[in-house]
Amino acid sequence: AEIKSYAAVDLGASSGRVMVGRVGPDSLELSEAHRFPNRPVRVPEGLRWDILALYAGVLEGLRAAGKVDSVGIDSWAVDYGLLDADGALLGNPVHYRDARTEGVAEKVWASVPAAELYAATGLQYAPFNTLYQLTAARLTRQLAQAERLLLIPDLLTHWLTGEPGTELTNASTTQLVDPRTRDWSYDVAARLGIDLSLFAPLRQPGDPAGVLRPEVLEETGLTGPVPVTAVASHDTASAVAAVPAVGERFAYICTGTWSLAGLELDAPVLTEESRAANFTNELGIDGTVRYLRNIMGLWLLQECLRAWGEPDLGGLLRDAAEVPALRSVVDAGDAAFLAPGRMPERIAEACRASGQPVPASPAETTRCILDSLALAHRRAVEDAQHLADHPVDVVHVVGGGTRNALLCQLTADACGLPVVAGPTEAAALGNVLIQARAHGLVGDRADLRGLLARTQPLTRYEPRGTTAPWRTAQARLAER
Ligand code: ADP
Ligand code: LRH
DSSP states (O other): OOOEEEEEEEEOSSEEEEEEEEEETTEEEEEEEEEEEOOOEEETTEEEOOHHHHHHHHHHHHHHHOSOSEEEEEEOSSOEEEEOTTSOBOSOOBOTTSGGGTTHHHHHHHHSOHHHHHHHHOOOOOTTSHHHHHHHTTTOHHHHHOSEEEEHHHHHHHHHHSOOOEEHHHHGGGTOEETTTTEEOHHHHHHTTOOGGGBOOEEOTTOEEEEOOHHHHHHHTOOSOOEEEOOOOBHHHHHHHTOOOOSSOEEEEEESSSEEEEEEESSOOOOHHHHHTTOEEEEOGGGOEEEEEEEOTTHHHHHHHHHTTOOOHHHHHHHHHHSOTTSOOOOTTOGGGOSOSOHHHHHHHHHHHTTOOOOOSHHHHHHHHHHHHHHHHHHHHHHHHHHHTOOOSEEEEESGGGGOHHHHHHHHHHHTSOEEEOOTTHHHHHHHHHHHHHTTSSOSHHHHHHHHHHHSOOEEEOOOSOSHHHHHHHHHHHHO
16 A cells, blocks of 8 residues: 655754654554754843754755655744745744743733633733734834744745745634634734734645745755645644544643643633633644643753753653652742743742742752642643533643653642553654645544554553542642
8 A cells, every 4th residue: 555755844842853754544654854952042132043943954854854745844832933025034033931021911901801812812821922922022123024924834834835824723822813713813913903914824734835945855855846734833733633542531731841731622612710720722623622721841841951961861750750759849830930041949949938848959859840740730631621521531641741751650640540641753743644634645533543543652651549649739739
């Protein structure tokens, strides 16, 4: 039977990779063509993405990938590049952890109250939602000069093909989309003075997005035509598409730089209760809603490792497993941990301020982070089931965090549910499968998930003991 090859470009906040997926009627194999670090750069005006280095990594990866039937790009959400009338990039894209959005939300809410904004867009409050970024940029010369705004995967797709577009799953993270109509929220944009004509027309996951330009073929040594396919270009949407679940009674946690924990639903939950719980309704494939909460994720650990001079992670996790459980926990949903820098100190301060033992070694700090993440996973899985009235029997963990067995086990313990961990490269697999489906190789969502469940290595973690210590820890956190 025929096997097709797809290149999946998946750009996470900590690394970018170009993976090659080989898809047959009942086979799916993924291999890594190229991986490169994603290192933001702090310049005098603030924190910026090194977009040219990322694009160079994409080209190098496509060269390493060799002959493929199509290419798709996904990346982290919310950020964008601006192009002038000549199509030239205006400055380096601003990083979502940049400080420019501090205090901006209050200004937005003065025009459109937070409750109305949630009812219209279903998006959680996060300071970095594109809507707040654009409001922060409002009076800048750069925005005045801009003719086009392209979200990061759309920008790279545009550089590869020359074709502009705005892919829907990622557009849903701008907070300018109505999750019921799955179209722009014209009213919100108008009231905030955001010019929607900056955005290229919406496209759906699976839509064609052009072919590699002749210069790109030359640069990568590929022979044309090589089509580019719009995938679920928000990395989390691609990852959720690749959750190897059976049926509907599952929760997922996409663990990487962030933990994105929640449910796949048929319709958004726009209640006031849901807003108060800060759940978001991002759009998924096939008319689905990704109802989830953002948790700080392994960012907390990444930043500590950076502060400690990058010690060996395996050794550190082994030592952390020996530290007594739940001695101190911090609120891993707290936006206070969003900015880079001084992470071990900030965690120590949070423990001290809440009257808990202050972690005294990297192993203790690491344990505090993993316990705190597992606790936040528990809260999100519990709250989502309640808010959406959608019970689950299993938690699927996907992404880089599946390589952290301690985190997976603690998550099972905290949730009191079995955890099925894998695939690790879920976003890349979702990316590959949407391309394969666009070319008629796989069927509906259930087919796609069945294929993953049959072909990808998965690890099951059963919950140990009762959830009582986790419930106590949760109550302790809530008191503060
Ligand atoms: P992103 O896509 O956000 O850049 P990834 O999904 O690649 O993130 O996950 C990166 C995280 O995975 C790292 O921060 C690290 O905590 C975890 N990780 C990667 N490799 C290992 C490993 N060998 N053991 C334990 N954890 C790992
Ligand atoms: C994860 C992610 C997440 C967003 C954040 C900005 O990579 O896309 O879903 O909230 O980055």
